[in-house]
Amino acid sequence: xxxxxxxxxxxxxxxxxxxxxKYRNKVDALIHCGDSELASDDVAIKDYIIVRxxxxxxxxFPNQVVEEIKGRKIFVTHGHLYNIKMSLMNxxxxxxxxxxDFVFFGHSHTLGAEMIDGCVFLNPGSILLPRGRKERTYxxxxxxxxxxxxxxxxxxxxxxxxxxxxLEKK
Numbered sequence: 001x002x003x004x005x006x007x008x009x010x011x012x013x014x015x016x017x018x019x020x021x022k023y024r025n026k027v028d029a030l031i032h033c034g035d036s037e038l039a040s041d042d043v044a045i046k047d048y049i050i051v052r053x054x055x056x057x058x059x060x061f062p063n064q065v066v067e068e069i070k071g072r073k074i075f076v077t078h079g080h081l082y083n084i085k086m087s088l089m090n091x092x093x094x095x096x097x098x099x100x101d102f103v104f105f106g107h108s109h110t111l112g113a114e115m116i117d118g119c120v121f122l123n124p125g126s127i128l129l130p131r132g133r134k135e136r137t138y139x140x141x142x143x144x145x146x147x148x149x150x151x152x153x154x155x156x157x158x159x160x161x162x163x164x165x166x167l168e169k170k
Contacts, residue, residue: 001070002026006048006138007033007078007106008126010055013044015127015155019138020047022157027140028069033106033124034061034078053078053106066098072143075100079107079123088121095119102141111137113150115165120148127155135160 004023009016009032016038020030024047034053038045040060052061064077075098082090085108095103096117103121110132111125125137136155141148148165 001028001072001141001143003029003031003069003074003141004138005031005033005104005122005124005141006127007104007124008035008053008109008128009037010035010126010128011037012128013038013042015136016044016048018155019127020044029067031074031076031104033076033104035106049076051076051078054080064094066100070143072101073099074102074104076104079105084108084123088116091121092116092119095121111139111152111161113139113152113163113165120150120165122150125152133160 004019004027030048032048032050034051035055036045037055040058049065050061051065052063067074075095084091100119105123109126109130113122122139124139127136127138130136137152140151146166150163151159152161153159
């Protein structure tokens with residue numbers, strides 16, 4: 001399984017479309033974790049699994065999505081409804097409830113990935129307005145068997161950070 005995860009593009013269509021073109025037919029899914037600030041019929045997000053963020057006015061976007069991709073259960077939300085700036089505990093409960101292997105979220109504009117109780121929690125940072133660093137980022141996640149490779153890349157596709165996890169059997 002190979003995924004591109006992006007969040008908090010705040011009306012910027014250029015970066016989203018560029019990722020769409022670069023990774024078309026090369027990944028299993030493009031995922032946007034909210035605050036696109038685009039309309040649901042905007043061509044820039046047509047190939048994305050997308051959720052509604054606190055700055056999105058589009059009511060057609062769901063607050064959360066649960067998808068199964070190549071046998072992996074994925075939970076996507078923006079994060080504001082789970083108070084992620086304070087703690088991941090509420091999100092962790094929701095992940096367990098959905099038996100998720102991966103949780104993708106945004107909202108804080110701060111990149112990070114960690115394994116909690118056998119589930120990977122990942123925030124790709126912001127592709128437009130990063131916090132805590134200057135690089136505008138997105139994430140590339142690849143899962144082969146039980147090995148998970150996470151790469152955080154800049155908007156111009158340079159690796160800024162990599163992490164590896166071993167997915168635990170449930």
